[in-house]
Amino acid sequence: MRPIILALGLAASLHVQAQTFADVFNKAWSRQPQARAQSSREAELKANQVAASTLFAAPPTLGLGHRTDQFNRNVGSREYEVDVSVPIWLPGEKAARQNLAASDLSRLTADQTYSRLQLAGELREAIWQVRLAENAKALAKLRLDSAKQIESDVARRVKAGDLAKADLLLAQGESLAAQGSLADADRQLLLAKQAYKRLVGDEQLPALEPEKAAANHAIDTHPTILAWQHRLSVAKAKTNLVAHTGRDNPEVSIGMRRERGDFNERYGNTVAVTVKIPFGSDARNAPRIAAAQADALEAETELERQKYDVEQGIQKARAELDLAKQQAAWADSRVSLASENLQLIKKAFSFGERSLVDYQRTQAAFNEAALAAGQAKLNLHRVYARLNQAMGVLP
Numbered sequence: 001m002r003p004i005i006l007a008l009g010l011a012a013s014l015h016v017q018a019q020t021f022a023d024v025f026n027k028a029w030s031r032q033p034q035a036r037a038q039s040s041r042e043a044e045l046k047a048n049q050v051a052a053s054t055l056f057a058a059p060p061t062l063g064l065g066h067r068t069d070q071f072n073r074n075v076g077s078r079e080y081e082v083d084v085s086v087p088i089w090l091p092g093e094k095a096a097r098q099n100l101a102a103s104d105l106s107r108l109t110a111d112q113t114y115s116r117l118q119l120a121g122e123l124r125e126a127i128w129q130v131r132l133a134e135n136a137k138a139l140a141k142l143r144l145d146s147a148k149q150i151e152s153d154v155a156r157r158v159k160a161g162d163l164a165k166a167d168l169l170l171a172q173g174e175s176l177a178a179q180g181s182l183a184d185a186d187r188q189l190l191l192a193k194q195a196y197k198r199l200v201g202d203e204q205l206p207a208l209e210p211e212k213a214a215a216n217h218a219i220d221t222h223p224t225i226l227a228w229q230h231r232l233s234v235a236k237a238k239t240n241l242v243a244h245t246g247r248d249n250p251e252v253s254i255g256m257r258r259e260r261g262d263f264n265e266r267y268g269n270t271v272a273v274t275v276k277i278p279f280g281s282d283a284r285n286a287p288r289i290a291a292a293q294a295d296a297l298e299a300e301t302e303l304e305r306q307k308y309d310v311e312q313g314i315q316k317a318r319a320e321l322d323l324a325k326q327q328a329a330w331a332d333s334r335v336s337l338a339s340e341n342l343q344l345i346k347k348a349f350s351f352g353e354r355s356l357v358d359y360q361r362t363q364a365a366f367n368e369a370a371l372a373a374g375q376a377k378l379n380l381h382r383v384y385a386r387l388n389q390a391m392g393v394l395p
Contacts, residue, residue: 021127021206025395028123028199034115038108045105052097057249058087067259076263083255083272092244100237107230113394114227119199121389126196128382130205133189135374140185143367144178150363151175154356167356174360210381213321214393222310222392228303235296242292247280310390317383317390324376324383331373338362338369 019027029035067079151171157163193203219225253274260267345362348354 019204019206021209021211022395024127024200024204024206025120025123027201029116029119031199031201032115032119034112038112041108042105045101045108048104049098049101052094052101056086057089057093060084060086063253063255075261076265077259077261078267079257079259081255081257083253083274085251085253085276087249087251090244090247090249093241093249096237096241096244100234100241103230103234103237107227107234110223110227110230113223116394117223117389117392120394123196123199124382124385124389126192126199127205128378128385129192130189130196131208131378132375132382133185133192135378136371137182137185137189139367139371139374140178140182142370144175144182146363146367147171147175147178150356150359162352163356170356170360211385211388213384214388214391217391217393219307219310223394224306224310224392225303228299228306232296232299232303235292235299239289239292239296242285242288246285248278250278251276310392313390314387317387321380321383321387324380328373328376328380331369331376335366335369335373338366342366 061084063081063083063085065079065081067077067081069075069077151168151174154163154168154171158165158168196205197203220229251274253272253276255272255274257270257272258267259270342362342365345354345359349356349359
């Protein structure tokens with residue numbers, strides 16, 4: 001077990017002063033486009049709420065007019081006109097727009113939480129991939145050190161005449177193979193760190209603190225479900241708005257006209273009130289209603305599918321956790337047996353009772369068992385993180 005403890009200790013010692021998982025997650029989130037645009041999106045939707053709460057359906061419009069005969073008869077006919085037109089809400093439209101604006105703002109918050117959960121999943125995987133790669137590299141380094149030690153011992157015994165030259169060549173071949181394994185482990189670690197750096201911006205990992213399994217979470221509070229529930233609410237709000245906006249907004253205009261017929265006539269003033277009532281038509285409304293209803297139906301169907309996927313994801317993560325626990329226990333037992341066997345073979349080899357091939361085969365079996373045990377332990381921690389991810393637990 002000592003090589004495993006050494007390997008894990010090496011991985012942990014590299015990050016003694018590292019940040020917590022929550023700190024790293026917040027750093028990664030600050031780099032996301034959704035995070036940087038969040039305040040602007042909120043401002044946009046809050047502005048929609050303000051617009052839906054105004055007294056009129058749209059800003060008033062001012063109309064100015066002037067009529068004269070000076071370019072033809074020029075007998076002094078003059079007319080000046082000014083009017084203000086105000087669009088008014090259709091019945092139920094204002095409440096429908098307010099409901100849509102509130103639903104949009106709630107959806108934004110839910111979508112942000114959903115995006116954070118997706119990022120947390122990517123970050124969890126990236127962190128544990130680096131941990132696994134670090135452990136593999138540490139054990140590859142131990143394998144190389146062990147091969148170099150065996151090579152040194154064999155060279156000494158060949159020089160003393162206890163072993164043949166072929167044994168030295170065999171030992172040197174194992175050293176070269178160990179160097180190749182270490183180079184491959186270096187490459188895998190580099191790739192894992194690059195994937196992590198892409199999310200966070202640097203290679204500083206959080207402290208080696210495995211996540212604890214969270215308590216059971218209700219499906220209805222899962223960020224994925226909440227996001228789709230709010231999307232469904234927005235779709236229904238749009239359907240309701242379409243139902244209340246089958247025609248354009250009516251307009252009320254108040255105007256004043258000042259006019260005279262000729263130069264000898266005094267100006268007279270009149271006031272006019274005009275109401276414009278647009279009509280709707282099926283040709284215009286049918287496509288809008290059908291599209292809104294289709295969006296609501298798609299959102300409702302997707303919500304049900306997401307509920308099923310979340311439930312299945314949690315069940316799968318729990319099954320993987322049970323298996324990972326068993327694999328970690330099996331790997332610990334295996335490495336204990338391999339370590340004991342290695343000590344016996346090593347002692348027998350030193351007395352000339354076992355061949356170098358036996359010694360190397362036993363050493364390779366121990367190296368494989370040690371790697372499997374270290375990886376199984378780290379994989380168990382990763383599966384705990386995956387279970388939290390499946391249950392929608394944020395850092």
